[in-house]
Amino acid sequence: MIGCAIARELTRYRLDVVLVESEVEVGFGTSKSNSGIIHGGHHTEPGTLKGELAWAGNQRWVRLAQELGFGFRRNGDLTVAFDEADVEVLEKIAQQGRDRDIPGVEIWGPDKIRLEEPNLNQDIIAAVDGPTAGVVNPYEACFALVECAVANGLGLRVGAPVTAIEAGGDGLLVHAGGEPIETQFVINAAGVHAEKVARMVGLLEPTIRGRKGEEYLLDKRLASIVQRTIFPCPTPTSKGILVIPTFDGTIMVGPTAQAVEDLEDVATTAVGAATTFDLARRLVPGISERDCIAEFAGVRAVAGNNDFVVGPTSVPGFFNAAGIQSPGLTAAPAIAEMLVHMLGEAGLDLLPRPEFKRTMPRPVHAASISVGELTEMAERDRRFARVVCRCELVTEAEIHDAIDRGARTLDGLKFRTRAGMGRCQGGFCTSRCMQLLAAESGAAMSDITKRGDGSWLVLDRNQLGTAEVPT
Amino acid sequence: MMPLSNLRDEYDTVVVGAGPAGMAAALSALRTGVETVLMVDREVEPGGILNQCIHNGFGLHHFGEELTGPEYAQRFLTDLLDHHIDIATDCYVLDVTPDRLVTLMSPAVGVRQVLAGAVVLAMGARERTRGAIRIPGQRPSGVMTAGLAQKFVNQMGLLPGKRAVILGSGDIGLIMARRMTLEGVEVPGVFEIMPHANGLTRNIVQCLHDFDIPLHLSTTVVEIHGRDRVEKVTVAPVDDQLRPDLSRAHTVKCDTLLASIGLIPENELSQKLGLRLDPTTAGPVVTSTMETSRDGVFAAGNVVHIHDLVDFVSQEALLAGENAARYVTGRRPPADNIKLSSGANVASVVPHTISSDREHTVYLRVRKPMEKSWLRLGDVYEKRLRYVVPAEMVSLKVRPRFLEHFHGDSLTIDIVPRDEPGREEP
Ligand SMILES: Cc1cc2nc3c(=O)[nH]c(=O)nc-3n(C[C@H](O)[C@H](O)[C@H](O)COP(=O)(O)OP(=O)(O)OC[C@H]3O[C@@H](n4cnc5c(N)ncnc54)[C@H](O)[C@@H]3O)c2cc1C
Numbered sequence: 001m002i003g004c005a006i007a008r009e010l011t012r013y014r015l016d017v018v019l020v021e022s023e024v025e026v027g028f029g030t031s032k033s034n035s036g037i038i039h040g041g042h043h044t045e046p047g048t049l050k051g052e053l054a055w056a057g058n059q060r061w062v063r064l065a066q067e068l069g070f071g072f073r074r075n076g077d078l079t080v081a082f083d084e085a086d087v088e089v090l091e092k093i094a095q096q097g098r099d100r101d102i103p104g105v106e107i108w109g110p111d112k113i114r115l116e117e118p119n120l121n122q123d124i125i126a127a128v129d130g131p132t133a134g135v136v137n138p139y140e141a142c143f144a145l146v147e148c149a150v151a152n153g154l155g156l157r158v159g160a161p162v163t164a165i166e167a168g169g170d171g172l173l174v175h176a177g178g179e180p181i182e183t184q185f186v187i188n189a190a191g192v193h194a195e196k197v198a199r200m201v202g203l204l205e206p207t208i209r210g211r212k213g214e215e216y217l218l219d220k221r222l223a224s225i226v227q228r229t230i231f232p233c234p235t236p237t238s239k240g241i242l243v244i245p246t247f248d249g250t251i252m253v254g255p256t257a258q259a260v261e262d263l264e265d266v267a268t269t270a271v272g273a274a275t276t277f278d279l280a281r282r283l284v285p286g287i288s289e290r291d292c293i294a295e296f297a298g299v300r301a302v303a304g305n306n307d308f309v310v311g312p313t314s315v316p317g318f319f320n321a322a323g324i325q326s327p328g329l330t331a332a333p334a335i336a337e338m339l340v341h342m343l344g345e346a347g348l349d350l351l352p353r354p355e356f357k358r359t360m361p362r363p364v365h366a367a368s369i370s371v372g373e374l375t376e377m378a379e380r381d382r383r384f385a386r387v388v389c390r391c392e393l394v395t396e397a398e399i400h401d402a403i404d405r406g407a408r409t410l411d412g413l414k415f416r417t418r419a420g421m422g423r424c425q426g427g428f429c430t431s432r433c434m435q436l437l438a439a440e441s442g443a444a445m446s447d448i449t450k451r452g453d454g455s456w457l458v459l460d461r462n463q464l465g466t467a468e469v470p471t
Numbered sequence: 472m473m474p475l476s477n478l479r480d481e482y483d484t485v486v487v488g489a490g491p492a493g494m495a496a497a498l499s500a501l502r503t504g505v506e507t508v509l510m511v512d513r514e515v516e517p518g519g520i521l522n523q524c525i526h527n528g529f530g531l532h533h534f535g536e537e538l539t540g541p542e543y544a545q546r547f548l549t550d551l552l553d554h555h556i557d558i559a560t561d562c563y564v565l566d567v568t569p570d571r572l573v574t575l576m577s578p579a580v581g582v583r584q585v586l587a588g589a590v591v592l593a594m595g596a597r598e599r600t601r602g603a604i605r606i607p608g609q610r611p612s613g614v615m616t617a618g619l620a621q622k623f624v625n626q627m628g629l630l631p632g633k634r635a636v637i638l639g640s641g642d643i644g645l646i647m648a649r650r651m652t653l654e655g656v657e658v659p660g661v662f663e664i665m666p667h668a669n670g671l672t673r674n675i676v677q678c679l680h681d682f683d684i685p686l687h688l689s690t691t692v693v694e695i696h697g698r699d700r701v702e703k704v705t706v707a708p709v710d711d712q713l714r715p716d717l718s719r720a721h722t723v724k725c726d727t728l729l730a731s732i733g734l735i736p737e738n739e740l741s742q743k744l745g746l747r748l749d750p751t752t753a754g755p756v757v758t759s760t761m762e763t764s765r766d767g768v769f770a771a772g773n774v775v776h777i778h779d780l781v782d783f784v785s786q787e788a789l790l791a792g793e794n795a796a797r798y799v800t801g802r803r804p805p806a807d808n809i810k811l812s813s814g815a816n817v818a819s820v821v822p823h824t825i826s827s828d829r830e831h832t833v834y835l836r837v838r839k840p841m842e843k844s845w846l847r848l849g850d851v852y853e854k855r856l857r858y859v860v861p862a863e864m865v866s867l868k869v870r871p872r873f874l875e876h877f878h879g880d881s882l883t884i885d886i887v888p889r890d891e892p893g894r895e896e897p
């Protein structure tokens with residue numbers, strides 16, 4: 001997310017910019033595996049970069065979503081109290097909101113809560129209403145930012161892990177497979193691997209620890225059980241388990257917070273599931289694990305100072321946008337602006353490109369238009385009348401559009417179109433999506449992957465005898 | 472299949488789904504005397520799930536011989552094509568309203584609406600997935616439902632992997648254990664959380680025993696490992712509360728995990744229509760004529776309750792088609808007067824109501840296996856059963872003479888042990 005936002009921000013200017021990403025799709029690090037909340041800005045404590053940038057970032061999302069056509073909705077949030085001690089914390093949160101001039105932050109009593117969110121636990125005695133909070137499809141935001149940046153001249157290198165960076169002399173030389181990239185500036189937005197990348201130029205800071213969060217997605221049946229994102233009263237160490245109405249109308253519960261050694265440990269656990277559902281049920285008693293359709297986990301990159309690390313380093317030209325833990329998604333647009341400003345101060349010539357294209361067409365989703373509109377679309381393009389994914393009503397036209405926009409893997413298609421994200425989790429549409437990907441690229445079915453190298457999906461019969469499976 | 476430009480604006484009967492249920496319903500509606508029938512399926516070929524079931528074992532009851540899935544489907548299709556019927560394939564039913572306005576989508580006609588005199592819902596079922604049972608672990612490629620693997624192998628000539636662990640002993644998993652072994656894919660074992668198998672006995676014997684594939688009962692997969700592709704799974708025995716005993720866990724190397732953990736009736740359309748659903752079957756509540764809680768909307772096959780034998784699907788659907796036609800032509804039989812409910816060791820009963828003046832076939836599923844038992848229909852009838860298991864549907868013919876002296880309006884069906892009533896079976 002951070003790299004995507006910075007890349008787009010930089011393409012506003014007459015610059016040569018390359019985004020280098022080790023995965024084959026952008027946004028497939030932590031940014032696709034989070035709660036998708038654009039925080040209201042009142043939760044974060046003052047005196048931290050996180051705190052400052054959350055509200056600054058929040059204010060930029062409406063416009064960003066309008067320009068780039070990804071899913072974003074201001075659904076608001078409620079932070080709830082079960083007892084007087086909680087209420088004290090709520091007072092503080094509300095005060096933080098007022099101090100930042102965040103509109104609409106106020107404390108509700110039980111009657112108002114029952115009226116607005118009747119399915120909450122009846123023992124809740126007060127809540128802070130944060131109307132500025134929203135939800136976003138974070139992967140869609142990443143795709144859209146990068147598609148827009150590419151339209152504005154960004155060089156995109158995916159499937160290209162940076163393995164070494166030579167510093168010293170007149171600039172930096174980045175090795176990421178293929179031709180090394182000569183550059184004046186490198187921005188390290190490598191998420192949980194930012195420490196590793198910083199070490200490539202000899203820096204010992206920042207250090208990054210991983211904190212895993214598990215999330216559980218529930219069936220659409222529960223769709224309107226809450227309107228707003230529901231937060232428990234936070235403790236000094238955790239925001240707790242939330243109940244999140246996602247942009248797509250499903251309910252998600254999570255995230256847990258668990259220190260992990262392995263920075264790529266995205267395994268869900270039995271303990272995580274049990275904790276999540278117990279705590280979520282405390283907020284909204286109607287939630288049950290029986291409605292779970294999918295689960296995932298992401299790892300937060302926590303820097304040594306427990307704050308965002310944004311700015312220049314002792315290595316000339318090497319900048320960090322690291323330690324971007326929660327609310328990093330929210331803050332991303334503000335982080336991008338801040339960083340570009342810093343690059344300017346460090347001597348990068350920020351000459352605006354008048355031809356900068358700020359908007360991208362919103363992809364059509366059959367599921368979110370009326371039958372009348374769909375009928376018209378199908379008159380013009382009959383591929384809108386062929387359903388590929390029945391749970392989420394995704395048509396062949398949308399699949400083709402996603403491939404045109406850069407989807408190369410099954411997950412790339414899934415996160416762009418929702419094909420395979422519904423209740424049957426791809427049971428019916430996987431083979432069809434694979435066929436469409438294969439046809440478009442002229443590849444064999446056995447070359448199609450879930451999300452890049454090593455994640456092959458099927459084998460040809462003649463591959464059985466070979467010792468090695470494809471990579 | 473047919474030039475869809477000929478699609479009418481109105482049909483006597485529209486059948487949603489062209490699996491065995493849809494085909495039998497369409498056939499029987501035509502035989503009962505309606506003039507115009509449209510059968511719709513989103514797949515390119517009619518036949519439903521049968522098209523990927525290339526093994527034999529279909530039709531013993533209905534045709535008195537053993538056919539493969541596609542052969543069974545072809546018998547019905549051939550019969551259908553002798554009648555005048557419109558078949559729209561590659562065509563998705565988006566919506567059915569209570570007034571029976573059916574919205575269709577297909578590349579051939581775009582988005583169109585047709586009005587139906589009666590509707591038969593025959594959308595079949597979908598498979599339960601990993602998410603539904605929340606197997607902890609990573610999310611690599613190589614975890615899929617057994618039905619998807621079946622499609623890859625049987626319809627596309629591809630293999631899901633080289634070494635596949637099967638979770639759940641549902642029929643599709645059992646059939647796939649054999650299929651993959653024949654294809655040269657190793658199957659280290661089938662793991663079933665329940666103390667009993669969930670597939671038909673004949674499949675346990677023919678697909679596992681005959682191929683030396685071990686079936687581990689009371690055992691489940693507790694974790695999936697692998698970043699990009701499955702590398703191994705951890706399995707552990709469970710106690711009688713189905714809680715895994717992690718101290719006895721071990722890992723099994725594999726690159727594929729197939730889930731065969733059950734089917735769920737595909738009832739999105741039924742929900743949109745506001746049909747009453749039965750939580751025990753996850754399908755619509757139906758009368759003895761297979762009519763749902765909406766007038767003129769009938770349902771049959773896996774959409775109503777999960778069947779293990781296609782022959783019963785066909786029988787049930789013939790009934791649904793016949794009654795859809797009777798509805799349209801104003802020859803509806805008298806309404807049902809007796810409600811059926813599930814009693815001891817009965818998980819579900821279909822249909823939900825019957826009439827005392829006709830003969831009915833009632834289908835039941837038991838909760839747990841039972842050796843020698845009585846099947847009791849209230850106080851009016853009882854019958855000896857040999858061995859019942861949840862995997863095999865029990866059918867009961869209810870004849871008018873059983874009910875001659877019965878004047879109540881509801882009957883409970885129990886399956887109880889034959890020796891000491893109420894005693895738990897081991
Ligand atoms: C469970 C969870 C819930 C969260 N919920 C929220 C929320 O609701 N709201 C919110 O605002 N924030 C939330 N966050 C935080 C938010 O997700 C992160 O702040 C944000 O995604 C960080 O973005 P990033 O670009 O820094 O990291 P990433 O998305 O991980 O991006 C880093 C990228 O760098 C690539 N990379 C790494 N090493 C190399 C290399 N050597 N060469 C090339 N590429 C490399 C990676 O592949 C990756 O794509 C949550 C986080 C978690 C874990």
Ligand SMILES: Cc1cc2nc3c(=O)[nH]c(=O)nc-3n(C[C@H](O)[C@H](O)[C@H](O)COP(=O)(O)OP(=O)(O)OC[C@H]3O[C@@H](n4cnc5c(N)ncnc54)[C@H](O)[C@@H]3O)c2cc1C
Pocket residue numbers: 487488489490491492493511512513514518519520521524527528529530562563564565593594595596618621642643646737740771772773774778779780781782784
């Ligand atoms: C792997 C497997 C092995 C089996 N083995 C045997 C066996 O050996 N012997 C035996 O007797 N039985 C067997 N069965 C059981 C039997 O095949 C099924 O019970 C039967 O196919 C169910 O028929 P159906 O018509 O209800 O559903 P399906 O066959 O699933 O047909 C439903 C049809 O509806 C279509 N549809 C759904 N929604 C829509 C929509 N909105 N618009 C348009 N079309 C739609 C689907 O595309 C599908 O074609 C097996 C089943 C499976 C899955």
